[in-house]
Amino acid sequence: xxxxxxxxxxxxxxxxxxxxxxxxxxxxxxxxxxxxxxxxxxxxxxxxxxxxxxxxxxxxxxxxxxxxxxxxxxxxxxxxxxxxxxxxxxxxxxxxxxxxxxxxxxxxxxxxxxxxxxxxxxxxxxxxxxxxxxxxxxxxxxxxxxxxxxxxxxxxxxxxxxxxxxxxxxxxxxxxxxxxxxxxxxxxxxxxxxxxxxxxxxxxxxxxxxxxxxxxxxxxxxxxxxxxxxxxxxxxxxxxxxxxxxxxxxxxxxxxxxxxxxxxxxxxxxxxxxxxxxxxxxxxxxxxxxxxxxxxxxxxxxxxxxxxxxxxxxxxxxxxxxxxxxxxxxxxxxxxxxx
Amino acid sequence: xxxxxxxxxxxxxxxxxxxxxxxxxxxxxxxxxxxxxxxxxxxxxxxxxxxxxxxxxxxxxxxxxxxxxxxxxxxxxxxxxxxxxxxxxxxxxxxxxxxxxxxxxxxxxxxxxxxxxxxxxxxxxxxxxxxxxxxxxxxxxxxxxxxxxxxxxxxxxxxxxxxxxxxxxxxxxxxxxxxxxxxxxxxxxxxxxxxxxxxxxxxxxxxxxxxxxxxxxxxxxxxxxxxxxxxxxxxxxxxxxxxxxxxxxxxxxxxxxxxxxxxxxxxxxxxxxxxxxxxxxxxxxxxxxxxxxxxxxxxxxxxxxxxxxxxxxxxxxxxxxxxxxxxxxxxxxxxxxxxxxxxxxxxxxxxxxxxxxxxx
Numbered sequence: 001x002x003x004x005x006x007x008x009x010x011x012x013x014x015x016x017x018x019x020x021x022x023x024x025x026x027x028x029x030x031x032x033x034x035x036x037x038x039x040x041x042x043x044x045x046x047x048x049x050x051x052x053x054x055x056x057x058x059x060x061x062x063x064x065x066x067x068x069x070x071x072x073x074x075x076x077x078x079x080x081x082x083x084x085x086x087x088x089x090x091x092x093x094x095x096x097x098x099x100x101x102x103x104x105x106x107x108x109x110x111x112x113x114x115x116x117x118x119x120x121x122x123x124x125x126x127x128x129x130x131x132x133x134x135x136x137x138x139x140x141x142x143x144x145x146x147x148x149x150x151x152x153x154x155x156x157x158x159x160x161x162x163x164x165x166x167x168x169x170x171x172x173x174x175x176x177x178x179x180x181x182x183x184x185x186x187x188x189x190x191x192x193x194x195x196x197x198x199x200x201x202x203x204x205x206x207x208x209x210x211x212x213x214x215x216x217x218x219x220x221x222x223x224x225x226x227x228x229x230x231x232x233x234x235x236x237x238x239x240x241x242x243x244x245x246x247x248x249x250x251x252x253x254x255x256x257x258x259x260x261x262x263x264x265x266x267x268x269x270x271x272x273x274x275x276x277x278x279x280x281x282x283x284x285x286x287x288x289x290x291x292x293x294x295x296x297x298x299x300x301x302x303x304x305x306x307x308x309x310x311x312x313x314x315x316x317x318x319x320x321x322x323x324x325x326x327x328x329x330x331x332x333x334x335x336x337x338x339x
Numbered sequence: 340x341x342x343x344x345x346x347x348x349x350x351x352x353x354x355x356x357x358x359x360x361x362x363x364x365x366x367x368x369x370x371x372x373x374x375x376x377x378x379x380x381x382x383x384x385x386x387x388x389x390x391x392x393x394x395x396x397x398x399x400x401x402x403x404x405x406x407x408x409x410x411x412x413x414x415x416x417x418x419x420x421x422x423x424x425x426x427x428x429x430x431x432x433x434x435x436x437x438x439x440x441x442x443x444x445x446x447x448x449x450x451x452x453x454x455x456x457x458x459x460x461x462x463x464x465x466x467x468x469x470x471x472x473x474x475x476x477x478x479x480x481x482x483x484x485x486x487x488x489x490x491x492x493x494x495x496x497x498x499x500x501x502x503x504x505x506x507x508x509x510x511x512x513x514x515x516x517x518x519x520x521x522x523x524x525x526x527x528x529x530x531x532x533x534x535x536x537x538x539x540x541x542x543x544x545x546x547x548x549x550x551x552x553x554x555x556x557x558x559x560x561x562x563x564x565x566x567x568x569x570x571x572x573x574x575x576x577x578x579x580x581x582x583x584x585x586x587x588x589x590x591x592x593x594x595x596x597x598x599x600x601x602x603x604x605x606x607x608x609x610x611x612x613x614x615x616x617x618x619x620x621x622x623x624x625x626x627x628x629x630x631x632x633x634x635x636x637x638x639x640x641x642x643x644x645x646x647x648x649x650x651x652x653x654x655x656x657x658x659x660x661x662x663x664x665x666x667x668x669x670x671x672x673x674x675x676x677x678x679x680x681x682x683x684x685x686x687x688x689x690x691x692x693x694x695x696x697x698x699x
Contacts, residue, residue, distance in 0.1 A: 057587055081590030088588075094435075094580050096636040108578045109590040115574030115639075154585075161589060 002066075003165045003197040004031040004054060009063035011046065011053045020061055023049045024222045027063070031199065033164055036191040038208035039201040041218035041241065047201040050218070051169050054199070056080045068164060081109035085158035087168040091150045092142065099145070099153050100138045103128055106160030128159035131194065132186055148179035155186065159194075166190070168200035172207075180204060184211045205242065206255060209233070217241055263287035267294065270302035275309055282325050286333060298332065356633055356640060363647035367417075370654040374413040377663035380404055408548065414555050416547040416657045417650045418562040419615050420625075422607040424649025425569055427622030428629075428641055429604050432576050433597065434510045440623035441608035444496055444509075444601065445516030446489040450612040451543065452520040453488025454481050458539045459531035481542060482554065485613035492516050493605040497598055506583055506597065544670035545616040547657050554614060561610040565603055569642060572599060576638040618653070620675040624683045625649045631686050652679065 006029040012022040023046035031037055039047050052058040054065055056072045065072045067083040075083075085106070092102075106128070107121045117125075129135040132152050142150060151171055158166050168187070172180040188211050191198045202208050208215060209229035217225040217232060219241045225232060232238050239249035246259035266288035268279055279300060280290045288298055299314040311322045315335060322328035375387055382401050390396050390405045426441035434443070441447065457480055496513060503509055528536050550558070575596045578586045587593050611618065629644040630636060652675070660674040 055588060057584070076590075077587070077592055078590040081588065084588075086585070086588035088584055092581050092585065094636065096630050096634060097580060101635075101637065102581070105578050105581060106589065108574065111574065113571060113574065115577060 002030045003033050003035075003068060004029065004199070005066040005069075006030065006054070007064045007066070009053070009065060010061045011049050011058070012061050013049075013058075014061070022061060022222070024218065024224060025062075027224055029216070029226060031165075031197050033197045034191055034195045035213045036188055036198045036211060037200075037214045037216055038212035039199065039216045039218065040203070040205055040208055042220055042244075043203075045218040045220050046222070047218055048169055051086075051167050051199070051201060055084050055086050055167055078109045081161065081163070083163050084165045084167060085161040085163040087151070087154045087158050087166070087171050089170040089173050091147045091174060092154065095141075095143055097142045098138070099129070099134065099140055099142065099156075100125065102142055102153050103138075103157045103160045106157040106162075109161065124162060125160050128156045131159055131190065132156040148175045148183070151175065151179075151183060152186070155183070159190070164195075165197045165199070168198070170201050170203065172202060172204065180207060187211070205238070209254070260284065260287050262289060264297035265289050265291045266298040266300060267291060267296035268300045268302065270300075270312075271304050271309065275302050279311070279325065282329055286329055288332075300328075356635075359632060360643065360647070363644070363651060367647055367651050367654070370651055370658070371413050371417065373658055374416065374654050375405060375409045377658055378404070378409060378661060379664075379666040411550050411552065411555055412548045412657065413654065415550050415558060415615060416653045418558050419547060419611045419618060420621055420649035420651070420653025421646040422562050422565065422611045422649075423618060423622040423653070424625035424629075424645035425566060425642065426604045426608040427624075428626040428638075428645050429569070429572075429576065429600050430622075431626050432579055432638070433600050434506055435580070435582065436510065437627065438623070439510065441604060442517065442617070442619075442622070444513035444604065445492045445518075445520060446605055446608055447612045447617045448517035448520035448524075449488040449490075449492030450485035450609060451488065451617060452523050453484035453486070453491075454542055455524045455527045455539055456488075457481060457484040458542065459527040459535050479554070482613040486609055488520070489605060489609040489612060492520070493601060493609075496601060500598060500601065501594060504583075504593075509597075542616045543672070545618045545672040545675075547615055547653070547671065550614055558610055558614050561606055565607045565610075566642075566646060569603055572596075572603065573638045573642065576600075577636075580636055615671075617672065618675060619672050620679040621649055621652055621656075624679045625652060627683060627686060 006027050009027040009029075010022055010025045011027070012020055012024075014020055027050075039050065041047055049058065053060050054067075054072075056065075056075075056077070059073075067075075067080070070079075070083070072080060094102075103125045104117055104121070107117060107124065108115070111117065111121060126135065129138050132155055134149070134152050134156060137145070137149070142153065145153065151174075155166075155168075155171070158168075166187075172183050175183065184207055187198050187200065190196050191213075212229055214227060215225075215229045215232055217237055219225075225237045225241075227235075227237075233249075233251050233254065236251070239251060242249050242256070248257050249255075250257040263286070266283040268276060268283070268290050270276075279302060283290055283298070283300065297315065301312040301314070303310050303312055308323060311325065311328045313320055313322065313328055313332065315332070318335070320328075320331060322331070372387075375391075376382070376384055380401075382404065386396050386398075386401060387405060390402050396402050423441050427439070430439040430441060430443050431437060433439075436443075492513075495516060496509065499512055500509060503512075528539065531539075575586075575591055578589055578591055579596070581589075583593055586596075608622070625645050625648050626641065629641050629648055632648075633640050633644055635641070656671060656675040656678055659678065660669045660671045662669060
């Protein structure tokens, strides 16, 4: 039995006067436990609407959503909260709550009318803190933490809610790079080790493609694509959905291509590996496409010496040695201005 | 490293919290007795104990003063402080706004309008005594008018609440209801007679005195029922601390819970406003004091704490307002703010020095 089964679902908003604004129509999707799925698409394509509909916060316009085999239209909000938990984009601002307090709130659908915590609840909270690796700051107050730490707390809270499915709406949008990667890593581990299903929307396509088992791609026009990230690149969906103006997706290298005005070609020889890779990147950045053969406008030779690397840059007429790329690039740029 | 749960879980009943609770309870008992002892007529302390224990007293007038003036006043102050503090706590949590208080929904403005209509426009004029002028109404009439006014505002808010998903919108709507009610009051005052305006102004100063035992029974009944009912809201209030959306995602029925909170707030603050007039400041300041004092946002602790501290603050304000030893009294409303504001300012400054800011 799948965690999510979506049957001919149409999502959108009801308007005041009997009208409907359909965002995506006739969706058929499914998700199994242990899967990590990233929902990607341009702004305003309906990612949040879809997530809200799946969590039952927004009623579907048409069609059905089944969570663990149960139709969300026919279950109470408390039963639903036992099947799916949610993490939102904005970090929570709350005073005088410890990390442990926040996690204990995740037990809301399981506790009695007073909300008192039994031993079982405490065990669940501690296990959740351990799974995210934040037990060591369980006693700290939420307002003392950084945004990234706070988002980890919210994920631990979702775990304490003990639902098979966890939905996250752009959980890393406000975080810097290392935290983004760490959170994705945590989520990946949760899906694999705890057999949970994790569905998250993100704008970080690169990270999503490296982590997700499947991508759900929504486009502006309401079209929807489902598949392994690699398939979606190979059949051109990614470049089609994400191309804006001059920015295009480079399917050969797997990243977005920034338009650079080409100035000429560069031939790079010498040392291989990381030095060659970053030298190529630097030349590309200032508009010199690397090529293997002569004749090229610029020839860069990466020469290893005993203790360091030197770049020997040859242009027609001049040769100069550099101990770093900063000076080398600067030299090429000023040189061209003169010519 | 393993921390004991009592340390991690803020608001878990530990030694510190129990200690502060006991301290507050003792302070409340002392303040309650001070309220009986202090007043313009000096009654010796042993006499008060004898009167309270039903052994009578050498002066009949003393028995009268205690039973008909000081004891009712102390009871009303106790209930009013507790109710207003709880109402303020609920509003701050629901709107997650540290500036919210019992009056943000426009309830006390509604009550004020009800009273203004009765006091300012009833009958035309000429009589010497203001109270006599109100005729059959009197203080009971004022209480009924106030309940009516705040009840009407509550009904409007509940009607709107069904259609509004965002609680912040309701906060703004409540404030707008309040402004509208206040502008009607201004218009009424513009056309009213001077002595009626004075009567209204006296009501708006707020006072714990003047209630009869029948009225006190009503007040105590509503207060006790409301406070007991609020225990059932603890769990929902706690989860609302993370915001409406998180609360809903964890299974909270937002609109139903919100309406429950509105009704309980309306009952608690409405009944107090009806009997005592608009008492400012206690509702907004006590929850902050309690959060700072107990270092928790857990309503399981905050509710009893607000009841105790609210009652203490109300009684202290009333004792100061009655200016012990002199035969004058000051407007209660002025005193609650006068002693409350410096305390809150001090809390804000001392907290922000520790890197903590006042929040809900």
